[in-house]
Amino acid sequence: MMRKQLNKRVWWVTGAAAIAALALFVLWAIFSRQSVIEVRVADVADSDSLVCYFVEPNFQLRWIHSVEKQWWEEQYLREADGLLLTTTYFQAFGAGTPSTENVAPIKKEGYVGYQINQRFPHLNWVVSRLTQGEIDYAGQRILIHQLVLDYSEVTIMPKAYSPIDRFNKDFCHELPSDGSQ
Structure with a gap:
């Protein structure tokens, strides 16, 4: 018993x-929440929208400038309340190029670089196949111009995801870079 x-x-x-x-x-x-960078595009070829994310705090946007036809790069850092544009690098120096800022502390061969340190709550970036826009982070290169329709607006913003949110969205590097779904 x-x-x-x-x-x-x-x-x-x-x-x-x-x-x-x-x-x-x-x-x-x-x-629980994890800080991420969310990439959102309203109109994607053969789909309604694209939403992906990455957890790394540093990333870079690259594109070919429409006038100079040379690569431009902007380096960003995720902060609690927005994004910080830390430095910008470009191969050609022309009208509209920032020239009053401090020279970037890290030199890149073939580029002119400036330290910017400007904050943004989010970024709205228009990409096309002509400008070949890409997002680089943690050794990953996302050829965003191949995933979206020409002249699509890409919104990049800091967010905080719960584990449930993370299950419903893709890591950006899991998307095919050739634009296929």
């Missing part, structure tokens, strides 16, 4: 511990 009561008590304690663990997991899934 005593053994039967002990087994019953063990089952109750085990069940209560399992329910408590499940409740803690659900609360964690609902309330």
Whole structure:
């Protein structure tokens, strides 16, 4: 009789511990957040929209300037309340090029670089096949111009995702770079 009561008590304690663990997991899934960079495009070839994310705080936008036909690069850092444009590099120096800023501390061969340090709440970036826009981060190169229709607006913003949000969205590097779905 005593053994039967002990087994019953063990089952109750085990069940209560399992329910408590499940409740803690659900609360964690609902309330925990991870800072990410979200990339969003409203109109994508053969689809309604594209939303992907990456967790690295540093990234770079690259494109070919429409007038000089040379590569431009902008380096960004994710902050709690927005994005910080840290430096810009370009191969050609022409009208509209920032020239009053401090020279970038890191030199890139073949480029002129300036330290900018300007904050933005988010970025709206128009890309096309002519400008060959791409997003580079953590050794990944996303050829965004191949994934979207010409002259699509790409919105890049810092966000905080819950684990549930992360299951519903793709990492940007998991998207095919050739534009196929």
